[in-house]
Amino acid sequence: MLEALVAGGAEGLVLVRDSAACEGRSLLRAFVSAAVQRAERVLVVLFEVPREQFEAGLSPSVKQRLLYRDGFTDPLAWMGPDPDLRAGDFGELLAGGLPPGGPLTLVLDSLSWLLLRLPPPHLCQALGALLGGPPNSARPPRLLALLHGDLHPPALLRALGALASTQLTLGGAPPATPGAPRLASVLSRPRRGGVSQKDESFTLLPDGSLCSLGVPPPAPEEGSPPPAAPTLGSSGDSGGRVPPLTFRLRLSAAERAARAAVTPPYQLSPPRRSTLLQTPGTIVCTPEPPEDEDPEDPDDDLDV
Amino acid sequence: MAAVPAAGGVARGRGVTSFQRKAAAGSRLAAVAGTRPSVRHGQLLLSSGLPSLDCVLGGGVAVGTLLLIEEDKYGLYSNLLYKYFLAEGVVCGHDLFVASAKEHPDNILKELPAPLLDDTHRNELGEEATAVKSEDFQDSMKIAWRYQNLPKMEASPTTSTKFGHYYDVSKTMSPELFQSIKCHSFYLPEELSLQAKMKTCNMNSAYTRLLESIHRIIYQEGFDGSDPQKKQKNILRIGIQSLGSMLWGDDICSSDTPEDVHSLTKFLYVLRGLLRKSLSACIITVPAHLIQNKAIMERVTNLSDTVVGLESFIGSERETNPLYKDYHGLVHVHQIPRLNSLICDVSDTKDLAFRLKRKLFTIETVLIEGSNTKDVFHFNLAKEQMNIALLSN
Structure with a gap:
């Protein structure tokens, strides 16, 4: 599903939720390079990192076709009366300044920066106006927004999630090497209706593209909940909650070996069976005691 | 053959009597298309x-009242109810007022479900219904005593005459149906951009704008009862989508201590006043699960007339619960208005669930798995045991 999303399946607002442990900018780059390869126009709005840092790892052909709005260099407009972008008039600048023609992918790096500086309802209204155009207009732009999940209260994250059509929550252990597999939980709500949620593992190739590894393999760590837990308990935002089960469906290799070693009580070993068969048995029959019969007629008491 | 017209003539002659049927008191009201007076309270x-929702709510939504739908987690099914309400307005020829901050109203109208009006559909559905009935008859011995005398929440589609229609969610309504009705739309981003220069965007401005718009339409189009309408009376159906969400500029969803706690309640208070004075009815969906401050939701409930909550099973552990395997979610009726009486039309059962079949969305009573006596007995036994265990703890 993740590959399909990167390949253009995602529409509307796509939230990439990362945390300090697990950065999501590289996933953003994968989306960007895929969009450029589809010959879409990509407008990157930078607030958090300079252009050079965002471009790191992108191929030169992709780099030269990206459009930029720089909100990083001069966020408070100290360097001149004509700033490229300021937080306050974000909505107007974008709504008025979208380059015309063709499908457009708008990348926000990051939404968190804006959320910390603007009242969230204003920001959401600006985003909503950007996404939902009049019915006869061309396709609304795809909006990719990076969101640092650990910077905002959970209520705000839930409310933003309700606006997004796709949410990618990065999780799992931080990748040790650049090519190491990573975990993402994908929640997709297509316009057609329906909701699908899936945990997927992916890896980023050296050229910046994404390679999906499918459903994450069960990787039991010491003392961690069984791998069935994340899929069962992923109803809320608190991902890996363990359901209160008294049994486990999946066993580790050691546990499975231990289970195989135990002899079931109904299996008799040959020596024990032979001793059981050879001992002469007797059948004892104890007849039931005769019933305690009352010869008296119960109706005798009645005065009929 | 000659006798037939003669007999008719006699009958006609006899029909002319001095007794004339006095027009019933409700006939003036009932003249409005797509409405009927309530048997119980005359509204x-x-x-x-x-x-099936009408049945749960005691016959329908009274004119001049507000139906509040608490959205399910992903807003799928509440949106469906919203569209049903509007589609019914289109079929009955009512005027519509569609307000949204997320989707453009024209897009919402394009996606209204198609009514099942054709005879072919009716026959098809009628056959299905009779098939179900005969099955029911055969199985009647198996049905637990608890359910035997319950009226079916879902009446068969063939019985619907003018009041209440069935819709096919798999198809969208044809545009010809829209031509006869008047539709007013309110799309918040457009409205805000119209007067952005005149007024700075404060918390209340979206609600104020919406109220102004509703007020204008009610008075201009003559939906207020004070202004005697010369033409045929009509009903205004108002639909407001996801009220209170962040797109309406309200921060009750995003923070526990919102800047303006009372803006939503103020809005509802004024809206209620407008509704009471006019021939209109309103449906509002509210993302109740996102609203942080529970006191706000209680006030909103008190300010509405009918409150229905939807709880979908998507992503919850109930999705896999065998008890609910036939259903897609639960329906909670939180509030039903008391109109002209001290009591309200409470439906007999609280266990209501909805399911979305290929074409139809229905609300039904939850039947316990298998629903034969033995299962019910075991289920009750297990429940008792659980209660005892809870008490002893």
């Missing part, structure tokens, strides 16, 4: 677009 009712 004019209109259908919510979902006959």
Whole structure:
């Protein structure tokens, strides 16, 4: 599903939720390079990192076709009366300044920066106006927004999630090497209706593209909940909650070996069976005691 | 053959009597299309677009009242109810007022479900219904005593005459149906951009704008009762989508201590006043699960007339629960208005669930798995045991 999303399946607002442990900018780059390869126009709005840092790892052909709005260099407009972008008039600048023609992918790096500086309802209204155009207009732009999940209260994250059509929550252990597999939980709500949620593992190739590894393999760590837990308990935002089960469906290799070693009580070993068969048995029959019969007629008491 | 017209003539002659049927008191009201007076309290009712929901709400939604739908987690099914309400308005020829901050109203109208009006559909559905009935008859011995005398929440589609229609969610309504009705739309981003220069955007401005718009339409189009309408009376159906969400500029969803706690309640208070004075009915969906401050939701409930909550099973552990395997979610009726009486039309059962079949969305009573006596007995036994265990703890 993740590959399909990167390949253009995602529409509307796509939230990439990362945390300090697990950065999501590289996933953003994968989306960007895929969009450029589809010959879409990509407008990157930078607030958090300079252009050079965002471009790191992108191929030169992709780099030269990206459009930029720089909100990083001069966020408070100290360097001149004509700033490229300021937080306050974000909505107007974008709504008025979208380059015309063709499908457009708008990348926000990051939404968190804006959320910390603007009242969230204003920001959401600006985003909503950007996404939902009049019915006869061309396709609304795809909006990719990076969101640092650990910077905002959970209520705000839930409310933003309700606006997004796709949410990618990065999780799992931080990748040790650049090519190491990573975990993402994908929640997709297509316009057609329906909701699908899936945990997927992916890896980023050296050229910046994404390679999906499918459903994450069960990787039991010491003392961690069984791998069935994340899929069962992923109803809320608190991902890996363990359901209160008294049994486990999946066993580790050691546990499975231990289970195989135990002899079931109904299996008799040959020596024990032979001793059981050879001992002469007797059948004892104890007849039931005769019933305690009352010869008296119960109706005798009645005065009929 | 000659006797037939003669007999008819005699009958006609006899029909002319000095007794004339006096027009019933309700006939003036009932003249409005798509409505009927309530048997119980005499108020004019209109259908919510979902006959099974009407049944739960005591016949329908009374004119001049507000139906509040608490959205399910992903807003899928509440949106469906919203569209049903509007579609019913289109079929009955009512005027519509569609307000949204997320989707453009024109897009919402394009996606209204198609009514099942054709005879072919009716026959098809009628056959299905009779098939179900005969099955029911055969199985009647198996049904637990608890359910034997319950009326079916879902009446068969063939019985619907003018009040309440069935819709096919798999198809969208044809544009010809829209031509006869008047539709007013309110799309918040457009409205805000119209007067952005005149007024700075404060918290209340979206609600104020919406109220102004509703007020204008009610008075201009003559939906207020004070202004005697010369033409045929009509009903205004108002639909407001996801009120209170962040797109309306309200921060009750995003923070526990919102800047303006009372803006939503103020809005509802004024809206209620407008509704009471006019021939209109309103449906509002509210993302109740996102609203942080529970006191706000209680106030909102008190300010509405009918409150129905939807709880979908998507992503919850109930999705896999065998008890609910036939259903897609639960329906909680939180509030039903008391109209002209001290009591309200409470439906007999609290266990209501909804399911979305290929074409139809229905609300039904939850039947316990298998629903034969033995299962029910075991289920009750297990429940008792659980209660005892809870008490002893």
